[in-house]
Amino acid sequence: MNAHEAISAHSKKQFEHLQQFYKLDQQREMAIEEALSLCKAGQPYTVDEINLITKKINEHAKEGISPVRVYVTPEMVQTYATK
Template sequence: MNVHEAISKHSNAQHMHLVRFAELDAQRESAIDDAVDLCKRGLPFTVDAINAVTARIIAHAKEGISPLRSYVTEDMVREYVNKG
């Protein structure tokens, strides 16, 4: 494999890693929106879906260059809703 092919292969792998991160991050944001909506309406909610995707993001980040995300608590959601 010549240098150009190696660079292209590496660049493509990084791109695909970031594409997957963006997909996971969108899933996480959707789960956050769902929890915030339930909290705003005074309904029971959990952060289980948020943190399940967060765990997948953290595992994914170990394989490449994507950023990490923090786990979320129910108190964090309540604080966000109360500030808004």
């Protein structure tokens, strides 16, 4: 494999890694929005789905260049919902 092919393969791998991160991050944002909506409406909510996706993101980050995300607590949702 020449240098150009190696660089192209590396770039493609990074691109695919980041695409997977963006997909997971969008799912996480949707889960956060759902929890916020329920909280603002005074309905019961959990952060389980958010943190399940967060775990996937953080595991995925170990394999490449994507960032990690913090786990969310119910208190964090409550605080943000009241702003």
